[in-house]
Amino acid sequence: MTRNLSDRSRELKRSAFAEFFAEAVxxxxxxEDVIHLHVGxxxxxxxxxxxxxxxxxxxxxxxxxxxxxxxxxxxxxIAEKLKRDNRIEVDPSSEVSVLSGGYNALYCAFQVLxxxxxxVIVPEPCLPQxxxxxxLAGGRAVPIRLVEEGQFRPDFEELKEKVNGKTKLILLNxxxxxxxxxxxxxxxxxxxxxxxxNDLMVLxxxxxxxxIYNGLGHTSFASIQGMKERTITINSLSKTYAMTxxxxxxxxxxxxxxxxxxxxSEHTVWCPNSIAQKAAMAALKxxxxxxxxxxxxxxxxxxxxxxxxxxxxxFTCSPPRGAFYAFPNVExxxxxxxxxxxxxxxxxxVAIVPGIAFGARGEGNLRFSFANSKKNIIEALERIRxxxxxxx
Ligand code: PLP
Numbered sequence: 001m002t003r004n005l006s007d008r009s010r011e012l013k014r015s016a017f018a019e020f021f022a023e024a025v026x027x028x029x030x031x032e033d034v035i036h037l038h039v040g041x042x043x044x045x046x047x048x049x050x051x052x053x054x055x056x057x058x059x060x061x062x063x064x065x066x067x068x069x070x071x072x073x074x075x076x077x078i079a080e081k082l083k084r085d086n087r088i089e090v091d092p093s094s095e096v097s098v099l100s101g102g103y104n105a106l107y108c109a110f111q112v113l114x115x116x117x118x119x120v121i122v123p124e125p126c127l128p129q130x131x132x133x134x135x136l137a138g139g140r141a142v143p144i145r146l147v148e149e150g151q152f153r154p155d156f157e158e159l160k161e162k163v164n165g166k167t168k169l170i171l172l173n174x175x176x177x178x179x180x181x182x183x184x185x186x187x188x189x190x191x192x193x194x195x196x197x198n199d200l201m202v203l204x205x206x207x208x209x210x211x212i213y214n215g216l217g218h219t220s221f222a223s224i225q226g227m228k229e230r231t232i233t234i235n236s237l238s239k240t241y242a243m244t245x246x247x248x249x250x251x252x253x254x255x256x257x258x259x260x261x262x263x264x265s266e267h268t269v270w271c272p273n274s275i276a277q278k279a280a281m282a283a284l285k286x287x288x289x290x291x292x293x294x295x296x297x298x299x300x301x302x303x304x305x306x307x308x309x310x311x312x313x314x315f316t317c318s319p320p321r322g323a324f325y326a327f328p329n330v331e332x333x334x335x336x337x338x339x340x341x342x343x344x345x346x347x348x349x350v351a352i353v354p355g356i357a358f359g360a361r362g363e364g365n366l367r368f369s370f371a372n373s374k375k376n377i378i379e380a381l382e383r384i385r386x387x388x389x390x391x392x
Contacts, residue, residue, distance in 0.1 A: 011135060015128045017357045020341065024351035035380040037368045038351040040177065042242040042324070044297075046279075047290040050241060053282030057275045066274045068266040069258075070098025070250070074277050077284040078250050085209075086220035088233065094255040097262050098280075100272045102207045102236035102249040107133050108264035109203055109232050109251055114139035118168040120203075123154045125327075125355060125362030127177050127205075139168070145361050148329060151321065152181035156190055163194065169201045170194070172221055175208035178358045178367040179327045180320020182212055185219045192224045202227065207236045207249075208323040210291050213299050216321070222252070229254055239324075240291055241283040246276040298324050301370040301377055308381035309368065312388050324371045327355070331364040333388065341366060343391075348383035 002010075020038065028034045057063075069075065075092035082088040082096075090096050099105040106129065114120060116138030122130050124143035131141045144159050146152040159170070170191060174183040183191075195202050204221040212218055222231035236249035251261050265271070302319060309317040309328045317328035330340055337354035344350050352369075355362030370377060 008136060012132065015132075015357065017128060017353055020345075020351065020353060020357070024345060027345070027349065032349050034345075034349045034351055035372070035376050035383070036351050037370070037372055037377070037380055038353045039369050039371060040325075041244040041371060042239060042294060042298075043371050043373065044242045044294055046242050046246070047283075047286075049286050050243065050279045050283045054246075054275050054279040057278035062274055062278060064274060066271045066277060068271050069096075069262040070272055071274075071277050071281070074098055074281050074284075075250075077281050078252070081284050082220075082233075082252055086206075086218075086233070087223040088220055088228065088252060090252045091255070095258055096250060096252050097258050097265065098272050098277060099249045099251060099261075099265055100269050101238060101244075101247040102205065102234055103129060104247070104265070104269065104272075105234045105236070105249040105251045105261075106130070106203075106205065107136070108261045108268070109234060109253075110134055110137045110139070111264050112257060112260040113137075113169055113201060113203070113232070115168070117166060119164070119166040120169045120171055121159060121162055121167060122171045123173070123176075124360070125178055125358030125365070126171075126173060128357060128359070130171060131359075140166075142167070143359060143361060146176070146179055146181060148365075151318065152176065152179035152327070153183060153187055154191075156194075159191070160194060163198050163200070167198065167200060169203055171203050171205070173205040175211055175218070175322025177208065177323055178325050178353070178355070178362065178365075180323045180325050182214065182216060182322040183219065184216060185224075188219050188221055188224050191221070192227050195230055196226065201230050201232065203232045203234065205234045207234070207239050209235065210240045210295055211298060211324055212295075212322045213302055213319070214321040218322075232257060237280050237283055242294065243276075243279070243283065246273070246279055248272055248276050248280040298370065301372075301374055302326070304374055305368060305370045305377050305381070308378070308385075312381070312385050313392055314388060324369055326368045326370060327365050328368070329365050333391065337363055337366055344384055344387060348380070348387045350380045350383055
């Protein structure tokens with residue numbers, strides 16, 4: 001009965017993304033040949049050496065609780081990785097916590113940082129979970145525009161304008177979901193000045209860090225001079241090692257925050273999955289050519305999907321610099337992003353995500369994931385081209 005629900009849970013809504021996903025799955029179940037270009041996970045298998053580490057852990061009986069903050073050896077491997085790849089130096093005993101995926105890490109971080117009434121600046125379009133998590137912590141997400149003509153980088157003037165006495169935190173996500181944008185070091189320096197000048201914290205969601213195609217490389221916000229103390233870095237093994245189902249993520253930040261994040265974890269899941277933690281160690285310490293090969297494959301797919309989308313009437317798409325999403329502008333079709341996504345699902349059997357699912361600033365665009373085979377991407381583009389042609 002509704003009257004039994006907490007006020008907090010009353011506010012929880014099923015996202016437009018979940019709705020869409022359910023419809024695509026239902027169509028597939030009833031025998032339709034749906035091509036899934038809406039999924040936000042690599043289609044490739046988790047590399048064998050990672051799977052084997054998990055098998056060994058199970059065989060050896062490593063199937064019990066671990067400390068809430070995760071295994072020390074895994075935190076050590078994360079600290080080594082952060083130093084090597086991200087130029088962030090952390091103490092594995094007090095400045096890192098392992099969580100059950102990036103989503104869990106985000107939830108715990110917002111709970112620990114945000115007070116009722118606090119404002120969090122969120123570049124939009126963005127992952128819808130940010131608003132939900134901020135709302136659950138009693139805060140308010142304040143959107144700023146990612147500018148399409150500026151390769152979906154933030155409107156820095158708007159960012160400065162939106163900062164006020166209630167602002168607690170700036171959220172960054174580079175490479176970005178859904179636009180595929182990547183912040184440059186200059187962008188980060190700019191944001192660092194704003195954070196410093198207004199005494200703000202920065203939450204940096206870096207789960208797509210390895211998926212960069214423009215040769216710029218990834219800059220971690222905490223590696224910018226003077227920013228380590230202000231930054232909560234969130235990362236995950238999900239995308240880098242095709243491990244979305246294993247649910248291993250982590251947070252790096254100063255020790256006081258990490259102590260509270262560990263308590264949050266303790267009060268929600270106790271600890272991340274023990275077997276998956278062993279697999280994560282194998283991923284971080286093992287050979288990295290599997291990552292390079294995957295990114296190379298995604299680079300090819302990116303080129304195919306960008307070229308194909310630009311051939312569709314009413315679609316314009318600049319090549320994404322990162323992540324594995326293309327975010328074409330479809331305003332010239334004269335349909336809303338939801339209408340067009342529904343039409344393409346029903347008429348072309350291609351599932352994609354309407355831009356509006358990522359916030360009002362996503363309207364006018366569609367998100368295409370290229371985490372699917374080249375064959376399927378080419379077939380999907382052909383089907384869409386035919387359906388859109390019929391419209392004109
Ligand atoms: N952050 C971003 C920007 C994402 O797109 C996702 C997942 O799609 C996550 C975090 C969470 O991923 P996971 O919980 O699998 O680590």
